[in-house]
Amino acid sequence: MAELVPGHVRVDRLRRRMIATQIVGAVVILLLALAPYVFVPAVTSQWIKLFYLITLATVWNLLAGYAGMVSVGQQAYIGLGAYGIFVFNDLGVNPYAGALVASVAIGVIAFGLSFVAFRLRGGYFAIGTWVIAEAVRQVVVRFDSLGAGRGRSIADYTEDPVMRNLFTYWLALGILAATLIATLFLLRSRMGVALQSIRDNEVAARALGIHVGRAKRIVFVIAGIGAGLAGSVISLQQLGVQSPNQIFSVSFSAFMVFMVLIGGIGTIEGPIVGAVVYYVMDLYFSQMGLWYTSARWACGTSRCSVCWRSS
Amino acid sequence: MTPPTATAEALLEVDGLAKSYGALDVLTGVDLAVPAGQALGIVGPNGAGKSTLLSVINGTERATRGVVRFAGRDVTSVSPADRARAGMGRTFQIPRPFTHLTVFENALAGASYGAGLHGHAADMRALEALEMADMLDVANAPAGSLPLLGRKRLELARALATEPRLLLLDEIAGGLTEAECDSLIATIRQLHGEGITIIWIEHVVKALTAVVERLVCLATGVIVADGPPDEVMRSAEVQRVYLGGGL
Structure with missing residues (x-):
């Protein structure tokens, strides 16, 4: 959207030429919500992975692409989201509602952890977040009630596998829609300008009145909540956690980096494109083993070199 | 030398301001009171501490010692963001x-x-x-x-x-052509006319003297001259710090 202003200068505000995209997005999400009435559960349950991948890529892009915080420790919140299901399920909360309750708790935890992580900058911040994720894993495996180091299944769950799939599908889609809407809203608000200012130059951002720490903390908490919700979906889909090493794996961060870089960092649509590319590659080529892994990283590396050369 | 308008109420006051980076003392005790509405120029050789002084005033750097008061309020430990919100605008010598x-x-x-x-x-x-x-x-x-x-x-x-109520300009005219410089001078003069208090660091003395009514010369972290621009530029102390002791 362009605005006509005094002096007859048209100003493009925050790349607001996306109304059509938003309408298309809303229609796509609506169609996806109705998809289980058309497709068999075997098909729709595969899409759950795509939904949480887009969620993960979007929140990582918010962190790194918009606020300049390159975290490789988002698996901390994925793991907490997955384990949060058990904690609240054991207290008698329905596992789907448990995902939402856990996300609130994760927001509080991320807020607390931000005070540790924000003591570090740049590369040290990246490594610091990884160390924090490891520490979180170490704490979680201390609890026998959470399966200690062995992983655990959800105790009290919807019996009917079709309904189970359907609920997980809608939850994953709802989380994805909420993440995308929250991201759009955040970037359209003054906060969007503040975050990008901080990413480009913190000192100048401060001198213009932007509370850098506060803005970063808000994004850090939102990214933690998003990753936590994705973790809950993973746990619901797998009916539990196979092992803490899997759910707290740094590979999740590697995938997030891959998806965001492939699609285009610092753009709203980039993580969606990247997640779709990754999902398709994973779906069709993952049987190819090492060749697939090599090709994926070659693809990621070449995309990065293009990005950095052009920036 | 006493500041010419010291009687008016100061918008900005710095007392005994010092800034050190490890063993390097960049500012060693700066006292300055800038009345509301004044345009103050700061000159001084490279490394005199001019940019550091602006950074300490707007909070980009923390003072090692001393006090910064803005509009009657002690802002020494206030964040740069809150100082900006209170009315301190600042430009950077190396654009950011x-x-x-x-x-x-x-x-x-x-x-x-x-x-x-x-x-x-x-x-x-x-x-x-x-x-x-x-x-x-x-x-x-x-x-x-x-x-x-x-x-x-x-x-x-x-x-x-x-x-901003107080505009801190750090070598904004450096590298400009004559015509660009003249247009910048006109802009800053207009801002000054609107009542904005200005502290302007500049090597282009011509630009400064066209706008400011008071000039301060900073050398090795202290103020060595303060007064009307022509008086300061003629003073033996300023000639000494710029050209060495031989004059």
């Missing part, structure tokens, strides 16, 4: 544009946060600031694509967007 945002969005950051405006009011303030800095024609260009002079003007536009 938000390269991935457009020129307009750069100014919008200042209008939204420094001036605390929302929605349409923030847009209008950003555009006003761009107009004052003569940047409306490049409003939609990414700030990263600006040449050096454009970046310098953007520094001014962004600071103006915060609706």
Whole structure:
């Protein structure tokens, strides 16, 4: 959207030429919500992975692409989201509602952890977040009630596998829609300008009145909540956690980096494109083993070199 | 030498301001009172501590010792963001544009946060600031694509967007052509006419003397001369720090 202003200068505000995209997005999400009435559960349950991948890529892009915080420790919140299901399920909360309750708790935890992580900058911040994720894993495996180091299944769950799939599908889609809407809203608000200012130059951002720490903390908490919700979906889909090493794996961060870089960092649509590319590659080529892994990283590396050369 | 307008109420006061980086003492005790509405120029050789003084005033750097008072309030331990919101605008000697945002969005950051405006009011303030800095024609260009002079003007536009009561300018005229310099002087003179208090560091003395009514010379972290511009430029002390002791 362009605005006509005094002096007859048209100003493009925050790349607001996306109304059509938003309408298309809303229609796509609506169609996806109705998809289980058309497709068999075997098909729709595969899409759950795509939904949480887009969620993960979007929140990582918010962190790194918009606020300049390159975290490789988002698996901390994925793991907490997955384990949060058990904690609240054991207290008698329905596992789907448990995902939402856990996300609130994760927001509080991320807020607390931000005070540790924000003591570090740049590369040290990246490594610091990884160390924090490891520490979180170490704490979680201390609890026998959470399966200690062995992983655990959800105790009290919807019996009917079709309904189970359907609920997980809608939850994953709802989380994805909420993440995308929250991201759009955040970037359209003054906060969007503040975050990008901080990413480009913190000192100048401060001198213009932007509370850098506060803005970063808000994004850090939102990214933690998003990753936590994705973790809950993973746990619901797998009916539990196979092992803490899997759910707290740094590979999740590697995938997030891959998806965001492939699609285009610092753009709203980039993580969606990247997640779709990754999902398709994973779906069709993952049987190819090492060749697939090599090709994926070659693809990621070449995309990065293009990005950095052009920036 | 006493400041010529020391009787008026000071908008900015610094007392015994010192800043050290490890063993390096950059400022060793600066006392300065700037009355509201005054345009003050600061000159001094390279390494005199001029930029550091601005940084300590606006909070980008913490003072090692001393006090900064702004509008009667002690802001020594106040964050630079809150000082900006209180009315301190600042430009940087080496421009620090938000390269991935457009020129307009750069100014919008200042209008939204420094001036605390929302929605349409923030847009209008950003555009006003761009107009004052003569940047409306490049409003939609990414700030990263600006040449050096454009970046310098953007520094001014962004600071103006915060609706400052005190404008701290750090070598904004350096590297400009004569015509550009004249247009900048006219802009700053206009801002001064609107009652904005200005502290301006500049090597281009001609630009300074065309606007400021008071000049301070800083050398090795202390003020060595303070007074009307022509008096200060003629003073033996200033000639000594610029040209060495042989004169």
